[in-house]
Amino acid sequence: MPHNHRATEPRRFRSVLMAGTAALAIAGGAAGTGLLTPDNASAENVSAKVQAPAVNPFDFADLVEQVSPAVVSVEVEGHSADMVRGGPSMPDFRSMPEFKDLPDNSPFRKFFRDFEDQFGDRGPSRGPQSRPTMGQGSGFIISGDGYVVTNNHVSDEADKITVRMTNGKEYDAKLIGSDSKTDLALLKIEADEDLPYVEFASDDARVGQWVVAVGNPFGLRGTVTAGIVSADGRDIGSGPYDDFIQIDAPVNRGNSGGPTFNIEGKVIGVNTAIFSPSGGNVGIAFAIPADIAQSVISELKETGTVSRGWLGVQIQPVNEDIAESLGLDKPSGAIIASILDSGPARNSDIKAGDVILSVNGKTVEDARDLARKIGDLDPKDDAKLEIWRDGDIENVTIVLGAQPSENQQVAMAPAEEMPGADVRNEQLGLVFAPAGDDSGGVRITEVDPDGEGARKGLSEGDVIVEAGGQDIKNPDDLSKAVARAEEKGRKAVLLKVKSGDNERFVALSLPKA
Known part of the structure; x- marks a missing residue:
């Protein structure tokens, strides 16, 4: 039987468009000039005070009130092994003479006693020990039946995951699946009632738009901060699929996995990382865009893994x-x-x-x-x-x-170094010799610190295996490849360089004729 969608989903958050602009009124003066002067000012004009109307800035209170119930605290319990054997051991404070000489009421005696009571004796004879670990992060509910989004690094290797709502209710959470490459994870909680939830935004984030971040920094639940989108498409080197939104809303430890909202109350990103030389917030935070999060979460919900x-x-x-x-x-x-x-x-x-x-x-x-x-x-x-x-x-x-x-991943074996006659190439700023193995190539034996090779990051021990699209078997092949590039009028010659297990292309500029 058809239902009224709006009536049957009362807990689903609707868009909240905030507005905070006001027209600036301009006061008029005396006829003719529009100005008030001592000569033409009437008693009525003098008594009229010029006032600017009150201007309301953006007020996020209604937005926060609607979305906060769907933002949760994620608490994680696990165990971490202390690799004691072959490493440092925990000292036995009570066997130390200094400990025995301390007065019974000494705060140091109490400190050492409490310390050892907590961590115990972990000497080498006890072997590797396991200690409990605790972690906190944030998350948000995306469906009334209890699916929760958070970061992979929040829930990774957890023995127990607890989700706490803003109303204080706690639920045991099950890990449905996670993806380390995008740092996303999907949890599931079971409740006796439909839970409040939020939705992902369908539009891409725009640089300059207002955003609100809600999360659990430092274990403080339901903390709200606001700012703008500072940039998009950020690559921070965390993985092959980096495409972060950068925001300046204060985001700290514990916000990981929490949502960033637009002013319509839709999730535009999942807070994941911050740039912080000092460890504190400096106004540079990174969130996974909604379109990437939706795609990954959908696959995790369906199969528990992401296949690429x-x-x-x-x-x-x-x-x-x-x-x-x-x-x-x-x-x-x-x-x-x-x-x-x-x-x-x-x-x-x-x-x-x-x-x-x-x-x-x-x-x-x-x-x-x-x-x-x-x-x-x-x-x-x-x-x-x-x-x-x-x-x-x-x-x-x-x-x-x-x-x-x-x-x-299959690693490629590095070439073995073999002796050979060194050849200097002034154009490239390199000295090289035959690599000496079956794969051919020439090994760089010296790099001119002021030469083109040094400027492009070439180092001693690198092996040039290809130049100008041609395989290089010896130094003469390399010289001929450079000459061909010059004949074609190229401004650079493209080298394929092997450094250890990795290969890359390096374009060396050729001197102008």
Whole structure:
């Protein structure tokens, strides 16, 4: 039987649009000039006081009153092993002569006694010990049946999770699933009644818009702070899918997992990290955007895990030097630095040095954008790649694999150093010699500190395995590749460099003729 949606969901929060502007009134004066002077001022005019009307700033009280019941405190209990064997042991204070000499009423005697009563004897003979750990964070309810969003780092490795409401009610929470790459987790609580909840915003956050953060900093429940969106698309180096909203609302420890609201009462982000040289708030906080959170949470709710597509390549951004060395009009896309030994790309038509310009018709802005676009696809999906190779555009289709865990990533073995004759290249500011193994390449044995190689981060021990799109087997190959780049009028030569287990492309500028 059809129901009235508005009537059947009384606890669902509706939008609250706050307004706080007022017109500024201008007082009029005497006829003709509009000014009051001692000569033309009447008694009525003199007694009329010019007053500006009261101006109400934004008032978030109604908004906070509506959304706060859905914001919760997340308390976590767990155990952490103390690796005592082979490491420092806990001293036995009571065996120390200094302890025995302390008066019975000494505060130090009480301190040491309480300390040892709490932590016990953890000497090497006792082996690794497990101690209880406690943690606090924030979260918010996203459905009337008790699904709760928080951060993965709040709930990770918890033995027990407790969710506390603003009205004091407590619920045991079950971890439904978590995703370390986006630092999101989904919990579930069971209640005898429908719970208050909030919704994600459908619009992207805009720089300059007002926001309100609600959370549990320092264990203080229901704390509210306000500010604006300072920036979007922030990459803070926490993972491959960084795309944070930056806000200046004060966010502190304990706010992790809490919501950031727009003035309509919709969640635009999940508070996750702060920039804090001192450990305190400095007005730079980062929140996971609503669209990313919704996608991840939906998959966690359905399967308990997040499955992402995987190419099996190492990639890096295309900077201006690399773009110039490849003949690209502008820096865009992502260049493939290497192909992993096991993965979908291994037996495909793509190869190191290709620049991926688009995926399934969607332009790739940079390496981070490529990682997100591939990760948004499912394993076994077809990825149609537009590739820049040798000055032409080619199209390659590849069936994606499932993204492995970090410890399943295939490492590439470093080249073994072999002796050989050193060759100096003044243009590049490098001295190199044959790498001496079956894979070829030349090993950098010296870097001119004032040369182009040093400016681009090359170091002794790096191995140049490719230059200008050609494999390098010896120093002569490298010299010829540099000469070919000059003949083509390139302003830079693109080198493929191996540093330990990693490979990357480096574009070295060539001297002007």
